[in-house]
Amino acid sequence: MNHSSSSNTASADKTVSPIAIKVIMIDLDGTLLDTAEDLALSANLMLKDLGMPEQSTATIRSYIGKGIQKLVKRTLTGQLDAEPDAALFGKALPIYEQHYANNLSVNTRPYPGVVDGIQALQQAGYRLACITNKAEAFTIPLLQATGLFEKFEIVLSGDSLPKKKPDPMPLIHICKHFDAQPHEVLLIGDSLNDAIAAKAAGCHVFCVPYGYNEGRDVYELDCDAIVDTLLDASKLVKRVA
Ligand SMILES: O=C(O)COP(=O)(O)O
Numbered sequence: 001m002n003h004s005s006s007s008n009t010a011s012a013d014k015t016v017s018p019i020a021i022k023v024i025m026i027d028l029d030g031t032l033l034d035t036a037e038d039l040a041l042s043a044n045l046m047l048k049d050l051g052m053p054e055q056s057t058a059t060i061r062s063y064i065g066k067g068i069q070k071l072v073k074r075t076l077t078g079q080l081d082a083e084p085d086a087a088l089f090g091k092a093l094p095i096y097e098q099h100y101a102n103n104l105s106v107n108t109r110p111y112p113g114v115v116d117g118i119q120a121l122q123q124a125g126y127r128l129a130c131i132t133n134k135a136e137a138f139t140i141p142l143l144q145a146t147g148l149f150e151k152f153e154i155v156l157s158g159d160s161l162p163k164k165k166p167d168p169m170p171l172i173h174i175c176k177h178f179d180a181q182p183h184e185v186l187l188i189g190d191s192l193n194d195a196i197a198a199k200a201a202g203c204h205v206f207c208v209p210y211g212y213n214e215g216r217d218v219y220e221l222d223c224d225a226i227v228d229t230l231l232d233a234s235k236l237v238k239r240v241a
């Protein structure tokens with residue numbers, strides 16, 4: 001495991017004191033749950049319905065990160081930031097949503113260390129929140145299906161507030177909810193959205209290397225530590241009252 005208090009996480013290999021934390025916010029796609037197979041399955045069912053060619057799971061995995069609408073736009077255009085034809089998008093989105101609702105947890109499982117890590121964090125007395133860019137209609141049933149819903153005191157989805165990550169709005173909302181200062185709050189995530197949102201909110205951020213990060217190397221991210229698992233993350237923090 002590499003960890004550091006600077007932005008240069010890739011070369012960091014020094015021991016740091018545990019960060020004093022009260023609240024831990026955890027990202028969903030690519031951090032808690034490996035959702036890529038079911039997101040890709042649903043995207044390919046949509047493409048089939050539209051008479052368009054299927055795409056590899058690896059390609060669709062690189063489209064995950066900025067919510068369902070963006071995932072559909074990227075799947076239709078094959079590009080990260082292009083706008084599809086408005087009529088095609090209007091037709092595709094409800095088809096995608098229906099397929100994903102039907103296939104939410106076919107292959108979706110918690111990553112290794114998630115269940116143990118959450119248990120360790122709960123036992124240590126941290127207040128736990130989940131912050132995802134996934135739409136609430138999918139977030140809640142998915143957390144319930146994987147047995148994680150009860151672990152969190154609050155869950156914020158991509159459409160819970162006017163803005164989602166990388167905007168700091170959901171993180172600031174969580175800080176206020178728990179009456180915590182941003183420096184007493186840690187976000188554990190897998191992508192640039194998480195790193196940018198946490199820095200903008202003034203919170204600490206750890207990243208896991210096994211997630212999605214829109215196809216880019218997690219070691220490029222400006223985060224306080226790269227942690228192999230949530231269980232490893234629990235060893236780098238200490239609880240403040
Ligand atoms: O829905 C997405 O695209 C990503 O969701 P996440 O914020 O849980 O990684």
Ligand SMILES: [Mg+2]
Pocket residue numbers: 027028029030031065189190191211212
């Ligand atoms: Mg994520």
